[in-house]
Amino acid sequence: MDTYLVTVLNGLAMGSLLFAVALGLSLVFGMMDVLNLAHGAIYLVGAYVAVALPGDGASPAMFVAAVLGAAVAGAVLGGALAGMTRATPHHLDQALLTLGVALVVAESLTVVFGSDVHSPAAPAPLDGGVRILGETYPVYRLLVIAFGAVLAVAVYHLVERSRLGAVIRATVADRAMVSALGVNTGRVLVGVFAAGAALAAAGGVLAGPILGAQPGLDEKVLLLALVVVVVGGLGSVRGALLGAVLIGQVQALGVALLPEYASFLLFAAMAVVLLVRPAGLLPTPTAVRA
Amino acid sequence: AGSSLGQTGSGGPGDEVRLGLLVPLSGVYAPLGEDMRDGFQLYLDQHGGKLGGRTVRVTTVDEGETPQTGVPAAQKLVTQDRVTAVVGVVNSATALGLRDFFHESKVPLLVANAGADAITGDRRSPYVWRTSFANGKVGAALGPAVAEEVDGGVYLITADYAAGREMVGGFRRAFEAAGGKVAGEKYTPFGKTQDYQPYLSAIRSSGAEAVYSFYAGAEAVNFVKQYRQFGLADEIPLYGTGFLTEGGVLDAQGAAAVGVKTSLHYSTELDTPRNKEFVDAYRAEYKELPTVYSVQAYDAAAALDKAIARAGGTGGEDIAKALGGIGAIDSPRGPWSFDADHDARQKYYLREVRAGDGSFVNAVVRELG
Amino acid sequence: MTDLLTVSGLHAGYAGGTVLDGLDLTVPAGSVVALLGRNGAGKTTFVHTVMGMLRPYSGSVRLAGRELAGAPAHAVARSGVAIVPQGRRVFAPLTVEENLRIAAPRRDGPWTVERVYELMPRLAERRANRGDQLSGGEQQMLAIGRALLRGPRLLLLDEPSDGLAPAVVDQVAEVLERLRDDGISAVLVEQDLHLAFRLADEVVVMSKGRIVHRGPTAEFRSDRRRAHALLGVA
Amino acid sequence: MRTMETTAPAPAGVTGGRRPVRRGAVVAVAVAALLVAAPLVLGAYPVSMMTRMLAFAVLVLSVDLLTGVTGMPTLGQAAYFGVGAYTAALVGVHLTSDGAVQVAAALLAGLASAAVTGWIAVRAHGIVFLMLTLAIGESVHQLADTWPLVGGGNGLAGMPPVSVFGAALPAAGFVYWWVLAVAAAAFAAVVLVVRSPYGRTLRGIRDNEARMRALGYRPGPAKFGVFCLAGAVAAVGGALWAAQARFVSPGDLGFEVAALALLSVVIGGSGSLWGPCLGAALVLLVRDNLSAYVGGHGALVLGLVFVAVVFLMPRGLAGLARPRRKEVRS
Amino acid sequence: MTPVLELRGLTRSYGSLTAVDHVDLTVAKGERHALIGPNGAGKSTLFATVAGTLRATSGRVLLNGRDVTALPESERARRGLLRTYQHSSLFLGCTVLDNVALAVQRVQRVAHRFDRPARGFRRTQTRALEHLESVGLAGRAHDMASALSHGERRQLEVAMVLAAEPAVVMFDEPTAGMSAAETERFVTLLEGLPRTLTVVIVEHDLDVVFRLADRVTVLHLGAVLASGPPAAIRSDEAVRAAYLGAARTEDLFTGGAR
């Protein structure tokens, strides 16, 4: 039983990471209606920022600086993407465009960092483990859980409770009309995009000590984030959180309980959720149209 | 270029030999491919760009990650570039998928990594040779040693794909034959597992006295690191096939890998003059340590060197025939030769990860049977 | 009387096709111009082009002397133009309250959300409903309220009575009359001729992207036959 | 192959309908002639390359049928492509080298597997459909990767050269002609479906499913039908792929294949059928050939191509065939 | 007089709001029945509930005496119960002709044929063109529906629903957005329809209502406020207060003969 409790805890840590990464994707997709397939590549940029940190076991200050640096890099990339995706309103074209950017970014990272696997260490004071229920548990992962919780509360208030949030949602619904109300929608678009990408990149730094950095990680993370977003419901912060926690547990507890089916669990969970609730667990409320 | 309605064959005789190097330069296997390219090139450089006395022109193509890209790339080498022989191939499926093609084209293929047992087993071809290893044999080499060292059950864990199952299967047969007991086994989704905590918990509660595993690439890094982060490294010794701690993977694992024991047919730490000379040369050229992958390709060049010298001409058929009679190769890994299955008959070593000066190395503990 | 809006030589259309073919129109300050015409004449195209929601191929759109042609819609909006678009275009995922709030400029204007509610109490009742949970008429009210909140100098009304019950049309007419008296100018595209005649100082008739008639309202009403011919009714 | 006139949604203002059609027919005949003549002049490698392109184009065709015509973006067609390829390979290894039998078996297997899995997917829309098809694709991939009967991760080798009417086709050029013939038939079949009343029904579903219901349609069965059809077409593509490669592995039905197929549709201009086929050729060309010249950084080139397509060809390759017009904001 | 459409205690709520509240209504075969009422009275909701787009909260819908309350929308449409949308709901990526042909081919039972190109189905094509002709859109048959102006879309909406050969058709503000000329054509079109067809129409344009309707029902706050012949409704005080407001009787034009 205790074994499973630690697994549940670990599922929370993974869920927390997933949340940080999926949130940006969800905001950009659900609110700006752009399917940003470069999200994983931007995450990877963050992961490599963590790699580029001087030496293993950097100081916490250094680590925070890395998170901020990555966020800035992500924001710049996101802003650029926002500018580019304005060229077309079609989902599939946007997918093509952002995937193209993703390939270019990821491949450039390989040129710079090589194709070897990297695995940055957690900041020195956090690199140890604590005993929990008779098992050793990495301290760093506890910190990740806390981070996810703080992020969730902050973003929820910003997006679902403020005028800015309303402007963003309106911009998705009818960009030209928002513009006709005197709002520079271009800026809104760039802002949301940049914020989403900054979250992805910061998530990359944060996840660095757990998932490492290597070519191909971008796709895996993107896929997981997509699953989280779709399961949770597009565009809603609470949905992303719930989806992330659920998928985190599926990959931890589910795998522990049903190891033979481990490779099918992720998609099975997603299919079940979508069959029962096609719009995800907590979609932004949509009314029946008369 | 002529029409495409006739049979294809290798380039005709001539003074120059055209060789194809088919290694992954993109995708998850790219680090292996780069090492192989470097190893092959080193041999050529050391021999004035000649093999068997003939000038060699090498065409390198990207194998990619799967046969989707690997197979067409090989076809290009043979039918377009008309190479005499091809060296490389990391992915086992790609090697298996190319078997018929090389067999029918009568062009020799020297597999310098792909480990599937079947490449040189059931469907052996006179044109397909392997300078690397068979998965089952790498695993089997460690079986008796673990049975001897560990007093109690051993837990088996690996990625759920052909190579993983073959390596662990090979280990298990040899291990159980030597009287070992299996405490449990898990096959983790291949390429999809980032977090091993659920499995590590299961290992802990199984009461196993040791763990045997095979992973490669990012999975190897994550597994070994988490094995330490979750405190198992101090309690349950970890054994594995050498790929678990080889090359760039070990660099990424760093201190987390210290103490992991593996079996492999090579280590940079082999204390022989031949190896020292090789390591120094390699280091001087590429500013990094060689890996088993570099050696496998290096040795493929060596095998071709001998075969071309022996063969009457530079035709693929001649070389393929000649490969059977080249005898022992004096390799950095120690002397080895092709066996009847066209596989490398070679020694395996028990290696243990130790801290070297500034980096971590696979120290050689002893030779395995 | 000076002209607030001066449009000259306007060419515009979609995907390379031309709808407006060298259109000229002026709206004097403080007056309401009714823009009439059959379906597909190009009225909406004109309104969208003035608003900056559609970029013209060529031509000039001046608001109190300032050139706006080619400027993005938000810039046009900030210079004092507001639109009640055809088809309402309320923001479906936003509540009534949010729809109004995001329209209100940050500085104080003549209109507040509360005043809109007073004008159209139906909206107040439904303030927590999402935009797509409103009846057609309620959406139209919301679209009008949203434009009023901008406190514009120039109102572009694209069939504001569309879908409104007669009693509500009446109320809206009263408001617009008051606004006109306050000196706001408007371009009123309307199919409801009662409303158009009640509000407009001048009538402009469009056909196939061109202006085919312009004159004071009273004059237009005085010739039934011509009016019918212009509007395509026998 | 009556290709060119198939630009699915008729271009606005078909006032001069006659001439474009005739020009299209001329281009179609020319293209067909070039395709047929290719093996006579090209070497074995380019011809095998073109063979793969044709097989892949058939897969892409099925993706366009779902994505472009019916509005159901899919990442799962590689699964049926794989089912077809494995079926053909199994038939080849164990039963007969007859290409027609292999294609027929693959077609049935694709149809059946699409029918078994499709009913789940067709209930969804948009991104949810995309993710469900992805789930199907990944699950089938996982199955292929671990099922010993089909060789697991090592793939299925040992397929003899394909034979047609009893004659084995050992050389690349003959295999090419066989694949070309089958691909052309598949293309013609899909074109017919798309231009038929059923095709119109599918476009109606794409544009406004709720309205279809209000008109008395039952979109569910119609979508299920096209899903099965697309599964069958993809499987035929798989059989052709197997006929060329004579080897099948899980890599043939992985995510990468599914994604490239979907991207080919976008690059080609979704809904036009022939555009995506060109897109398929372009994508394979870049992936398999250009990569060699840029030291393994083929993905970089591919990425740049994707970006360039969006900016230079807003309506895909198919858009180039129509007069270019100024784009405007609305 | 045989009732073709009967609503018995039909109710539809959105959460706490009862948009349609125990409505009883009987429409006879061939009748031209107008439904009017203030904004938000529940007219569109009523249509959607009758058509089956929305499920009824309670109550029943009878078509030709058969209870269709449990049937999905498509089944009701197949039995001839159709409606237009207040916001045009078209197939914007298809041509104008295809929009109508979609309705025609369903009725002609060729919607799932794929043995010939659609062009080969002559009967479908001509029928669709006839319907376009009747609303004045024949000249735009090959344009994309998305290229139509607002009013043109309203016309297409009418053509589409008539092409589906309804037995009972519910028009939701069909002339909103139509110009005077187009409205006139619509009214003429309706007047020319055979009396085998039953029409229920929601309109705010009272000229249209009083020209067409045999009977008028007034909905207010979801419930029936009054129902009767046009003259009676016009003079009903309650209706005047709830809906009509100041009557607009003055003549639009001051000069010239009519």
Ligand SMILES: Nc1ncnc2c1ncn2[C@@H]1O[C@H](COP(=O)(O)OP(=O)(O)OP(=O)(O)O)[C@@H](O)[C@H]1O
């Ligand atoms: N999806 C919904 N959720 C909640 N309330 C709704 C929803 N749809 C409509 N309503 C409310 O139900 C009431 C009836 O709406 P309905 O659209 O039926 O009115 P209507 O009579 O057609 O009005 P109009 O003449 O303005 O079109 C309105 O007050 C509206 O706000």
Ligand SMILES: Nc1ncnc2c1ncn2[C@@H]1O[C@H](COP(=O)(O)OP(=O)(O)OP(=O)(O)O)[C@@H](O)[C@H]1O
């Ligand atoms: N997005 C578009 N793409 C192409 N053509 C369009 C588009 N929108 C409108 N049109 C065409 O432009 C012409 C003018 O349309 P517009 O909407 O300006 O007419 P309108 O006068 O407002 O008509 P209505 O009274 O029906 O609203 C019409 O012929 C219409 O078909």
Ligand SMILES: CC(C)C[C@H](N)C(=O)O
């Ligand atoms: C050792 C590994 C890199 C082997 C490789 N995965 C293979 O397919 O055989």
Ligand SMILES: [Mg+2]
């Ligand atoms: Mg208009």
Ligand SMILES: [Mg+2]
């Ligand atoms: Mg209504």
